[in-house]
């Protein structure tokens with residue numbers, strides 16, 4: 001088991017964003033977290049990465065409790081994420097953006113930052129090579145010297161994924177990676193996430209594009225008003241009455257409207 005979310009509750013003042021949520025993710029799975037707006041999905045990501053501290057409950061990563069660890073420690077342990085709103089450095093190149101993601105892995109120190117030792121130069125060289133490989137992986141190899149702000153929206157989203165991969169995660173959290181993408185971009189994203197899975201990386205994804213979620217995920221948890229409505233395979237979720245009523249049915253109505 002890679003991740004165990006155990007009885008997580010998160011309250012913001014009077015709002016209970018998550019109510020006693022539990023689920024587990026196995027090594028190598030692509031696991032989906034879905035639900036209507038405000039259901040608590042991003043709050044769950046924020047609890048896993050300890051951007052917000054859960055009010056109650058515990059989270060274990062590879063059997064180790066991570067609930068109280070600092071976010072950078074959680075990254076070091078191997079959990080990395082992208083954000084719903086793109087958070088790139090717009091006036092840095094694609095390559096520089098990915099290299100920034102990898103810097104958390106490079107050992108630093110006051111002395112070492114003043115005097116660039118041979119080994120440090122070697123580390124930088126390796127980081128650059130690895131970042132270039134990651135840009136190839138996400139299909140941006142030709143665009144490595146472009147400023148992030150000049151990339152198309154779908155390309156920026158893929159760049160964010162490359163940056164998250166630069167810190168060598170074993171669990172990758174993707175927050176609405178297909179938001180704003182057209183059909184071709186979404187298909188490319190599907191291939192990319194499958195490739196990431198084949199590299200042995202476990203994926204937890206929040207996504208509103210139901211066709212993508214149902215094709216991509218091995219298992220899914222559905223949240224609704226902070227509560228766990230259902231958990232199962234895409235087939236089970238699509239045929240679950242409560243889910244259809246609270247979420248999937250509405251999505252269809254919205255699409256028709």
Ligand SMILES: Nc1ncnc2c1ncn2[C@@H]1O[C@H](COP(=O)(O)OP(=O)(O)OP(=O)(O)O)[C@@H](O)[C@H]1O
Pocket residue numbers: 012015016017035036037038039040041042043044084
């Ligand atoms: N930092 C915060 N302070 C106060 N309330 C918050 C905070 N973060 C989230 N909430 C509230 O918690 C609830 C769940 O929000 P959350 O963003 O987790 O939902 P979501 O499922 O990710 O929604 P969406 O699909 O719209 O991104 C909402 O009512 C939201 O207003």
